[in-house]
Amino acid sequence: MKIIHITVKSPFLLFIAALLITHLSKSTAIIPQQLVRGFTANPNPTVTNFQPLLNDSTGNFSLSFLRVNQDQLALAIVHVASGEPLWQANSAELAQWGEHTQLVFNGSFVISDHGSRVLWSTNTDGDRVVLTSAPNLQILKGEKSPSLLWQSFDFPSNTLVENQNFTSDMSLVSSNGVYTMRLGPDFIGLYAKFKHIGSDPSQIYYRHRAMQAKVNIVEGRGPILVRISSDGFLGMYQNGSTPADIQSFNSYQRSAPAPRRVRIEDDGNLKGYYWSGSSWVLDYQAISETCELPSLCGLYGLCRSGVGCSCLDNQTQTQTQTQNQTQSQQCYPNQEIGDLCSVKGNKFWELRKTGVELPYKELMSYVETASYEQCEKSCHMNCTCWGILYNNASKFCYNVDYPIQTILEVGHESKMGYFKVWEGAKKKKDKRLWIGIGLLCGAMILVGLVVGFGGYKLWKRKKRVNNRILEEEHINAPGPYKDLGSSSFGSIELSNR
Template sequence: MSSSTKMKKPIINVKAKTLLYPFLLFSAIIITLFTELAAAPQQLFKGFTASPNPTTPNFQPLLSDSTGNFSLTFLRVNQDQLALAVLHVPSGESLWQANFTEPTQWDKHTQLIFNGSIVVTNHHSRVVWSTNTDGDLVVLAGSSNLQILKGEKSPSVLWQSFESPSDTLLENQNFTSTMSLISMNGLYTMRLGPDFIGLYAKFKSLGSGSDQIYYRHRAMQAKANIIIGHGPILARISSDGFMGLYQNGSTPVDIESFNSYQRSVPGPRRVRLENDGNLKGYYWSSSSWVLDYEAISETCELPSACGLYGLCRPGFGCSCLDNRTLAKVDQCYQTQEIKDLCEESTNKKNKISEIRRIGVELPYKELMSYIEMTSFEECEKSCKQNCTCWGVLYNNGSKFCYNVDYPIQTILEVVGHESKMGYFKMWEGGKKKRDERLGIGIGLLSGAIIVLGLVIGFGVYKFWKRNKMVNNHNSILEKEDINAPGPYKDLRSSSFGSVELSNR
């Protein structure tokens, strides 16, 4: 066959290939995922065991609901750790996670067993989580509720994930006074009071008392009244787009409306306690989770929007109580460096410094206890003499003195309110650590500048040496009257000096 009749190869545009490869990779991942989900059983019986697959990048399905929208999975966390989770498959969002007693590795020695209980053991063969039941099978309902059932003809529910929520409350899931939502970072909790929904923060050290409440929504009791002693209240998300509080009946004693109130939406609804302490509501739009509700709408009203010893000014963002600028959250003070002031005050090696500010207050002062005092000096003195006090905030108008008995979180800046003052204690170890990091950063920058200087200097030296060699070479050529052969001649020679370019 002649070269002219050979079939030409199709030319593929390079840009098209670049765009095609990610698409093919994504398609392969989706196909693999749905293949695994299709292979996942819809019931688990006694004797079922599973271990994580080391090649699985994100999550490994173990059990699927009948619709394929939800899956019980091994979920990979922080690359090498494992969680047992119920996922919303279309989005890959975790709706529930088992509360392990210790971090568990993603390796072949970690195992899930169903022997009447769902049991997870780690690589040391220690039980890190168990349902402590004696059931016959495990199912995942279409509502994402993981259940352990007992019996065959009319099975009873022995255990269900809807009664042990993690950070999320699902549509039509009853949330009672015996339950709590806990943010994934473990800092914030949602609980029910006798007539309210409360959000709490673990700002206090262990053993120092209850958590600090920073948000409270009381029931309006517009359509029905709460009768104390007639049973606890419960919260439930309605498909009509609200979170209702109920007591012994179907009529809500309170309604917290979402943005989509009384509008139908394509997918399920949920609320989640976020890692910043806010409670947010979402609905599934068939392609993404749409934000539908926020308990706290202003950033500066969050419990620790700017981190430890941060200062939040509405509309302007974060800075530090000690006047240092703040680029990122948690840059004013290192969380892991917080110490007990009662212990540190007796240690002469460590110093506790003081900060005073005017025009400041707590974002949730209405929920804090206070003592009336005649002056800011009196309020400050009460804190100075108390090693459990980290700071006080004083209102010169109301004469209220608010005592902060935990490490100082974000303080709210109120411009033009000089009558609102604050006094705060800071353990110097945290500042020293930060200053050391600053010194290290300066040292690294200086080192980089020195290295850059050496590189530039070396380059200049090489350039100078090369020029010197060329000049010496040209000098030798001139002395010996040596010209390059052919068209490449020494352009400085006399034979080329008289050549002129002309237009012809």
């Protein structure tokens, strides 16, 4: 290491040199590749995106304080080049980005607020922390043959990375907390939290069963697991290295830069990406048809394939959609009640629509009824029912026991729907209507004032013109000398000659 000797005689230059050395030392601060007992860190108020605390050996990943919603903090493993979090500590409450928040390693990783309130902890007794290039955060015990006490691979957030085993004991949860990926005995399932509190909180809306082309999944031989392969597929395994099922990515068996990852998005889709060196490239999506997403158009929304979103009751308020992001506005306000049974008097109003069905009806339970009227009646009398979808051809009656999400427009008159809307939503809607009427009346009054003021100015101008004409006529009329204008003096002089 080359040592630079600086001799400065002037106090002013000495001050400048000290500032320069301090700045250089901060800008070239070395991020450690290992943390030991006694480590503490506080968020830097000047950081706007993420604050690195621990790097992997390649420098591609960093355990960091990640800014969330401007004033909150999450402990995350960040892909440095993109700033994209690949893992976040599953704390029930996010810490504040402030001086009172502290991360400590005392054998356990602990995030605390105001020095005493623990927001998240690994509950371990380790000696050091490392971040592998997988990336996998690990707490180790011992030096020569360290034992693994805890790893982030066992506690995924919303993302699964390459070569990470995802088991039936785990779940991926979207960042908005609505959608979840879990494993069944022989399938991958996506679930949504649409139902009211007190019942099963999750509604399955996507299921991919193992094809079992090469290996059969045998009941009793242990649970299945899912793993992303570097060859570009999502594989399903049971007690072996040969997959029982693969879901191929677009880059299947083609060379693609690492890392690869799969994430459950805030719209409920499961998508795969790889890092191209400059951006994340979409490589896979479980649900390719956007109208089949569970709530693309929001509450009481209607989705038409290739067209987009509208509302079940044909309101003028609509939504727009893009390939990668949904920009939606609810047709009705979010339901503020757990279920219709908790509302005194069970007050609701009704919507009926033909040519509609559920986007994931094959995963919904149903009963057979002789007629649509019988199907509707079964829901009308049941306070846990928010609506029904009926197929007049099959006589299948699908019961929806949660506030109505996006419904598909299919155009077949034999497919009918009946939907309940909590009366409170109608009142809010009426409030918006009265606001609109008030604004319209205000605009009409303003236009009236403008027109009236313009008419007044026109009347005044016309009055001035009429007065001028009268004055001119009065001047030219015969009369006494004092009524003549100054222009008359010439004519008077001529008449005296």
